[in-house]
Every structure is written in C-alpha cells, then in structure tokens.
Amino acid sequence: MKEKKIRMLLTIARFDGHDRGVRHLARKLRDFGMEVIFTRFVYPRDVVSSAIQEDVDVVGVSFSVGGHKSITSEIIKGLRESKREDILVIVGGVVPDDDVPELISTGVGRTFGPGSSAADIAQYIKDNMGNIKD
Amino acid sequence: MFKKEFLEEEDKLKAQWKESYDKLYKGKEFQATTDSGIQVKSVYTTRDLEEVGFKPEMPGVYPYTRGIYPVQYQFTPWFNNLVLGYGLPEQTRERMDLLKEMGARGYFGKDAYNLVFDLVAKAGYDPDDPEVKGRVGHAGCHFATQDDFDYLFHDIDLTKVSVVHNICRATLVQIALYVAYLEKRGIPITKVYGNSMNWLWSFAFVGNVAFPPKSAFKLMAEFIKFCCRNMPQWNHTNIVSYYVEESGGSAIQEAGFAIAAGIAITEECIKAGLEPDEFLPRVGFQIAQAADFFEEIAKVRAMRRVWAKVNRERFDCKNPRSLHLRMHSQTSGVTLTAQQPLNNVVRTTLETLGAVLSGTNSIQTNSYLEALSTPTEESHILALRTQQIILHETNIPNVSDPLAGSYYVEWLTSKVEGEIFRIIEQIDKRGGFVKCWESGWFKEEITKSAYEWREKIDKGEKIIVGLNKYVTEKEQKVPVFKYPEIEEEALRRLKEYKEKRDNEKVKEALQRLREIAVLVNETWPEHSGELMPAVIEAAKAEATLGELQGVLREVFGWA
Numbered sequence A: 001m002k003e004k005k006i007r008m009l010l011t012i013a014r015f016d017g018h019d020r021g022v023r024h025l026a027r028k029l030r031d032f033g034m035e036v037i038f039t040r041f042v043y044p045r046d047v048v049s050s051a052i053q054e055d056v057d058v059v060g061v062s063f064s065v066g067g068h069k070s071i072t073s074e075i076i077k078g079l080r081e082s083k084r085e086d087i088l089v090i091v092g093g094v095v096p097d098d099d100v101p102e103l104i105s106t107g108v109g110r111t112f113g114p115g116s117s118a119a120d121i122a123q124y125i126k127d128n129m130g131n132i133k134d
Numbered sequence B: 001m002f003k004k005e006f007l008e009e010e011d012k013l014k015a016q017w018k019e020s021y022d023k024l025y026k027g028k029e030f031q032a033t034t035d036s037g038i039q040v041k042s043v044y045t046t047r048d049l050e051e052v053g054f055k056p057e058m059p060g061v062y063p064y065t066r067g068i069y070p071v072q073y074q075f076t077p078w079f080n081n082l083v084l085g086y087g088l089p090e091q092t093r094e095r096m097d098l099l100k101e102m103g104a105r106g107y108f109g110k111d112a113y114n115l116v117f118d119l120v121a122k123a124g125y126d127p128d129d130p131e132v133k134g135r136v137g138h139a140g141c142h143f144a145t146q147d148d149f150d151y152l153f154h155d156i157d158l159t160k161v162s163v164v165h166n167i168c169r170a171t172l173v174q175i176a177l178y179v180a181y182l183e184k185r186g187i188p189i190t191k192v193y194g195n196s197m198n199w200l201w202s203f204a205f206v207g208n209v210a211f212p213p214k215s216a217f218k219l220m221a222e223f224i225k226f227c228c229r230n231m232p233q234w235n236h237t238n239i240v241s242y243y244v245e246e247s248g249g250s251a252i253q254e255a256g257f258a259i260a261a262g263i264a265i266t267e268e269c270i271k272a273g274l275e276p277d278e279f280l281p282r283v284g285f286q287i288a289q290a291a292d293f294f295e296e297i298a299k300v301r302a303m304r305r306v307w308a309k310v311n312r313e314r315f316d317c318k319n320p321r322s323l324h325l326r327m328h329s330q331t332s333g334v335t336l337t338a339q340q341p342l343n344n345v346v347r348t349t350l351e352t353l354g355a356v357l358s359g360t361n362s363i364q365t366n367s368y369l370e371a372l373s374t375p376t377e378e379s380h381i382l383a384l385r386t387q388q389i390i391l392h393e394t395n396i397p398n399v400s401d402p403l404a405g406s407y408y409v410e411w412l413t414s415k416v417e418g419e420i421f422r423i424i425e426q427i428d429k430r431g432g433f434v435k436c437w438e439s440g441w442f443k444e445e446i447t448k449s450a451y452e453w454r455e456k457i458d459k460g461e462k463i464i465v466g467l468n469k470y471v472t473e474k475e476q477k478v479p480v481f482k483y484p485e486i487e488e489e490a491l492r493r494l495k496e497y498k499e500k501r502d503n504e505k506v507k508e509a510l511q512r513l514r515e516i517a518v519l520v521n522e523t524w525p526e527h528s529g530e531l532m533p534a535v536i537e538a539a540k541a542e543a544t545l546g547e548l549q550g551v552l553r554e555v556f557g558w559a
Helices: A020-031 A044-053 A068-081 A097-106 A116-130 B004-024 B046-050 B089-099 B119-123 B146-153 B168-184 B213-230 B242-246 B252-269 B277-284 B293-313 B344-356 B378-391 B407-429 B432-436 B441-458 B485-500 B502-524 B531-540 B546-554
Strands: A007-013 A035-041 A058-063 A089-093 A110-114 B114-115 B163-165 B195-196 B238-239 B283-289 B326-331 B363-366
Touching: A007 A020, A007 A044, A020 A035, A020 A058, A020 A089, A020 A116, A020 B441, A035 A044, A044 A058, A044 A068, A044 B163, A058 A068, A068 A089, A068 A097, A089 A116, A097 A110, A110 A116, B004 B046, B046 B407, B089 B114, B089 B146, B089 B168, B089 B378, B119 B168, B119 B531, B146 B168, B168 B195, B168 B213, B168 B531, B168 B546, B195 B238, B213 B238, B213 B252, B213 B277, B213 B432, B213 B502, B213 B531, B213 B546, B238 B252, B242 B252, B252 B277, B252 B283, B252 B293, B252 B407, B252 B432, B252 B441, B277 B283, B293 B326, B293 B344, B293 B407, B326 B344, B344 B363, B344 B378, B432 B441, B441 B485, B502 B531, B502 B546, B531 B546
Parallel strands: A007 A035, A007 A058, A058 A089, A089 A110, B114 B163, B163 B195, B238 B283, B283 B326, B326 B363
Antiparallel strands: none
C-alpha cells in the first residue's frame, strides 16, 4: 500500500522580513516527500482557515521579529474551535528560549531555532504527526 | 607594464615552485572557488596582474578603486554606524546616549545615530493596525507621529548631529513628519544632516509587502527631487543591497544588482527633470561584509571602480562627487550562528577588519547575538569596541588601501569588476532593473543561490564552525535581549494624539494629498516634484505615519 503523503502548511507573516530559512525549508520538506504549501499570512485566522481548507496534517509558523506568543496562541485557539486539534503545530525561527515552555504549554509540538536541519524537522513531523493533543 | 627581466626572474621562480609542488603533491590539484564561485588558484604572481590589465591607481583619483578620498582613515576615521532601536522612542534614546558615551562617532568626530525603526514603521503602518499585532517596538524603534521625534531628539541640536533614518518603504512619509517636527522647533531644514534609506526595494525580493517597482521608482525620484531642492545636506538615498547577500545572493550578485539599481534611479531622476550631477553626490550604498574575506574586500574596491565608470561613461557626470561611491558596510547577519554564539565575536571581528581594509566609509558591526536577538547593552558595546580596537590598536588605519598591489586582491578586484559588468549587461538585456524586479528574476536568482549555499552546508562541503562541524552538545548560554512590553503604551499615545488634533483639518489634508498623489502617479513625470510638499502639508496637519502612508499605498499600489 502506498503511504499517504504528509501535507503541511508552512507560513510566515507578511510582516516578517526574514524568510530565507522558511523558504529553504519549504523546498527541503518537498524533497523529503511532503506536500508543502508555502504562504504568507496577514492575520492568525488566515493560517487557521488555510490549514483547514487545505486539509493539512501540520502547520509550521516562522518568526523572526516577535509576535510568536500572541500569534501562535491565536492559531491554536482557532484550530481547537474548529475541532482540528489533531493538526500538529510547530514553530521555527528566532524564538527566545525562555518563551519556549509557554509555547509548548499553549499546544505547540516543538520549536526549531536558527540553524536547525531540515532532516531533523522532517523526522520530528513524521514521528509526531497528529499525536499532539491537549 | 613590468620590466622584462623582472617577469623572467619570476617565471624562473615559478618553475621552481612548480617543481617543488609536483614533488610534494604529485598529480594532486588544488581546486577552490570564492563564495561567489570565482575559481581561484593557490598562488598568484605578476603574470596575473598582467592578465587583468592592472594599472597604476591612487586613492582619491578616478576610478577610485583605492578609495574616494586621497587619505582614508588617517584624518577621518570611519563612521561607527551601529544600528540601534527598540521599544518606545525614549528607550531607544537611552541606547543612543549609551553608545555616544561609549565613544561611537560619525564623520569628523560628530555625534551620529543610526536609528532603525521597527518593521511596523518601516512599512508605514500605525500600531493600531491589526496586522502588526505583537510586533510594535520589535527589531527597531516604535514610531508613528512627529511627537515621537521629540522623545528622541528634544534636547539635541539637530544642526550638529547626523542621523540615519533607517525606515525603507515609509521614507517619504517619515521625513515629512521630520520636516514638520523641525519646523515646530524652528530648525531650518537646510541645516540638518543625515541619511534616508529611500530604498523602497528593501525586503521586496523576499516576498514582503512593498510598493510595486514602477511606483517605487517614482516615489524615490520624488523624494530625491525634494531633497535636492530643499535639504542640500541630506543624503537622500541609500541603495541597500545588504539584503541581497543576506537573503542568499552572492557577493557579485549583490554588487551587480546594487549598481544596476543606481542606474535605474538615475534614469528615473533624469525623467523627473534632474541632472545626474545634481543628485548623485548624495547617493550612498549599504552592503554586506560577509565571510569570504578577500572577495568581500575586492567587491568594495570593484564597486567603487564600476560606479565611477558607469556615472562618467553612461551619464556623462562632470562632478567628481557624482563618481564617488560612498559605502556603508555592515557585517553579515546570516553568517552568525545561534550555536556557540560567542564564536560570532570572531566572525564579526574578521568582517569588520575586512570592511576597514576595503576602505569603506562607515561600518556597522553586528552584535554577536544577531542570530538570537536584538543586541543587549553588553553585546552592543562589544560590537563598538571591536571597531575601536581595530582603529586604535592595530595601526591598520595609518595606511590607505593597504592591500593594493597584492597579486590576489588586484586580480580578484578585476574579476569581480568583470562579473559586475556582466550582471549589469544581463539586466540591460532583460529590459532593465524594473523589468527584472517585476518578472521576479532577482528573487529567482537569489533563491537559487541560497539553496546551493545551504545544500553545501548540509552535505558538509562548506564548513560552519559549531553548526556542521565541531558541534558540541553543551549549550553556550548567553543573555539575550528582552523586548519591553510597549504595545499598549504605543496604542494609548496614538489614541491621545488623534484625540488632541483637529481631525477635520487632517481629513482635508489627507484628501488634498490623495488628489496630488493621483495626479503625480497618473501623469508621471509631468507633475513630479509636487508629491513631497503635499505629504509635508498633511504631516504638519498632524496626520500619522500610517494615515499618510495609507494614502500612498492606496494610490501607488501595495502588494
């Protein structure tokens, strides 16, 4: 039986200037066999609606200039309200270590800091897809 | 150009070198390229200088490869141009004072500040726009109204200091607010010094929101025209190609795109009725000083040469200052790692040294925390000290262009020059800079080169210490910067500002601005020169940054 391809929404705010890492990751995850939709978003609700419309298994959000706490919690709240808490949410980019526990307690699977390898991220997704529940 | 006997002696020695090489490394050939992909040999000789047509040159003399001034740092050290900005304006002011106290200076020992505004202001949004939530005062100073200038400058004599306003896409609007503020303080705008980015392209090639290319060039030309006529000491334009290399472009792509951008701006200003000699003396460049030590030095030397040639040959400039490429160099953020962050002190030191040896005019040394956060006080001071140690302790600044005549550096400078001209030709063939921007060609080129770079790292072909080699399990803990929580205060101030002003007057001024903006846009360049005064009128009527930019976005497009 052919394995179902993992679908992922990889996204960064329209406001965020630094997207070199996330654009590279989009291409690498495709190379690893995932279906990756890469978009820029305006509001957190855009991430929620795209994730649901595109029926993805994973959402990855990149940050480099703050906003990670409020935006991530709104995304997770939106997914829960839409009964889609099965969607794994991961966060990447420049996120201070001290903020990581709060993100995890909100429902983020894991955070990946600068220099993370795409292979590690792909492996984490494969191992944890759909396993994160509140 | 070299004496025959000299060359023959060198050839003889080279034959001996070859013999000893072959004996030691039988059949083994050394292969290497610069980070931009220029093939290099393991040793260079006079023959290589001959190959590239090496010519005698002096600093301060056309084509200015060796520097735009006859002396470099002996009488005027480079500008310690460290960017600063975070939180509310008064918090940024604290950092301004700290760096000044620590000895940061501009040209001629003047007080100078390089203010970076947050991404919200950089795009021209007010903090109450729902899109910017969570980002106010991050990665730059919050700014929304002319009152914010007062928090920054209230007790500073602005005719004596130089201020860089690092704000990119909201340049016109922000300077209009500055002009309104200066008038309130009774300071003539003819007497202020400083620098605007006026480089509406920043971030555009990574897919961020911006004015469309054609509009951006109209707006840039409008700003330049205003400054030429009203702010004679203001450096109106800074072509920021730093982002090209930071987003993954190579050094030669960065240099080529930057010069091509300069050509496009010049052409647009000519359309708007300006003479190149009128505005080119106040155009500057901001580039990355990245990891490939010699290539980055060659890049700066080659760019000075190409800019002088282009402006003389293409635009028939007579004013020597139009031929001078004034350069601000920033050490590379993307070369810094979050792993073993103290290693970044070494990286930025080497990059700062490269910038000094290239004869740049102004340097920003990044803080070693760049991959993790905005600079803390301690890391900011260390970045400044890096420049001061090179300036005062190494004796390097005693000699202008000390690498001149180096077989390798001169050969590489000429190679990079050739590559820059090749890129300019490519852009010309594709219909010019604006067409290449519109078609997404720049973005494609940059993305391709970024991908190749990262692939090399992942495969271990390119070594980054602490990232893919010499990796340690033990984490190096360093204190990072914590942003003050300011969003609520920023919103409160904005609300108060709007309540206090004459809102009817603002509405009328914005309406008037809209009419003029439409006229300038639709009839370009017939009514060029009319936009900036209208933005200033509306700024004086106390419209906010977001309101003013909102009109420009609506009229000139925004995507």
